[in-house]
Amino acid sequence: MLKNYRLKILAQIVIAFAAAIYMFPLQANWGLKTQTLFGKKYYAVSDIAKINHLQTRRSGKRTILSNKNHEFYFTANSQKATYNGIELLLSHPVADHGGKVYISYTDYNTVMLPLLSRKSLKKQTIRTIYIDPGHGGNDVGAQGRYYNEKSLTLRLSKKIAAELRKAGFKVVMTRTYDKTLTLDKRVEIAKGGKADIFISVHFNAAADKSVYGVESYCFTPAGAASSNSSKIDWSSYSGNKFDRNNFALTYLIHRNIIHNTKALDRGVKHARFLVLKKINCPAVLLECGFITNPNSEKIIGQNNYLDKIAKGVARAMINYRNAVR
Numbered sequence: 001m002l003k004n005y006r007l008k009i010l011a012q013i014v015i016a017f018a019a020a021i022y023m024f025p026l027q028a029n030w031g032l033k034t035q036t037l038f039g040k041k042y043y044a045v046s047d048i049a050k051i052n053h054l055q056t057r058r059s060g061k062r063t064i065l066s067n068k069n070h071e072f073y074f075t076a077n078s079q080k081a082t083y084n085g086i087e088l089l090l091s092h093p094v095a096d097h098g099g100k101v102y103i104s105y106t107d108y109n110t111v112m113l114p115l116l117s118r119k120s121l122k123k124q125t126i127r128t129i130y131i132d133p134g135h136g137g138n139d140v141g142a143q144g145r146y147y148n149e150k151s152l153t154l155r156l157s158k159k160i161a162a163e164l165r166k167a168g169f170k171v172v173m174t175r176t177y178d179k180t181l182t183l184d185k186r187v188e189i190a191k192g193g194k195a196d197i198f199i200s201v202h203f204n205a206a207a208d209k210s211v212y213g214v215e216s217y218c219f220t221p222a223g224a225a226s227s228n229s230s231k232i233d234w235s236s237y238s239g240n241k242f243d244r245n246n247f248a249l250t251y252l253i254h255r256n257i258i259h260n261t262k263a264l265d266r267g268v269k270h271a272r273f274l275v276l277k278k279i280n281c282p283a284v285l286l287e288c289g290f291i292t293n294p295n296s297e298k299i300i301g302q303n304n305y306l307d308k309i310a311k312g313v314a315r316a317m318i319n320y321r322n323a324v325r
């Protein structure tokens with residue numbers, strides 16, 4: 001009787017423990033102590049290094065965290081960072097306080113962890129990828145001297161779709177011809193088709209015609225400001241369900257595009273674009289070059305450049321599928 005009772009208690013403890021691990025998967029932030037600096041939660045870089053088996057080096061404003069697979073460069077009081085040579089824009093500046101360097105809780109969880117550990121990502125079976133060619137119909141998008149955004153996004157999206165199909169993915173496009181489509185409708189189409197991944201394709205514009213390069217966006221985490229604004233939004237949206245997967249996906253696509261095209265790397269950034277906000281699967285918005293820069297426009301219009309991007313996206317999707325399986 002007593003033995004049975006003990007066994008029952010033991011079984012309950014095992015079940016409770018298993019449930020706790022299921023609900024709070026083992027992640028590399030166990031044992032990290034948060035510290036409030038400038039009203040935000042931060043982790044000491046030395047603690048992050050210890051827990052993730054990284055070496056840390058400091059020279060002036062620069063802090064390097066690295067081992068044989070990973071290399072982060074951080075700059076004190078700056079949001080700019082690099083990971084394995086790719087530019088990243090953090091949600092909060094790196095803090096330098098009392099002789100120690102700190103990374104924000106948000107950036108550790110939504111930028112560093114997805115890069116350091118596949119275990120931090122939600123598991124996914126990738127069946128259907130939605131490609132969303134930006135603009136269309138009445139909405140021309142950015143305009144250059146020779147091209148407009150709506151036709152370039154369609155040309156590139158068709159190439160991306162073809163490369164992804166070659167790699168064995170099922171691909172659906174939100175539009176396959178020159179047609180007006182609201183942002184809400186694009187999200188609706190993807191949701192209705194049970195999209196596993198959503199990729200929105202754009203080209204960039206700037207008033208300053210000298211600006212060029214490629215940048216890639218994932219949805220801004222709650223409590224952070226987007227890369228191009230200072231407004232902090234504490235609300236959590238549909239797009240926040242996959243913060244870590246969003247970042248891993250965006251980084252992989254961005255890295256492969258930069259690698260293939262050798263374009264100027266403007267970084268992996270965060271924005272609250274409507275399609276990223278309302279979507280219910282991991283998503284990315286690509287800005288594949290500045291149509292307003294005369295030199296870039298010539299390159300962007302070439303099939304050779306668009307092919308390199310399409311191949312990069314397909315390669316990244318294979319990397320991502322392996323990371324989340």
Ligand SMILES: [Zn+2]
Pocket residue numbers: 134135141142149202203
């Ligand atoms: Zn656009």
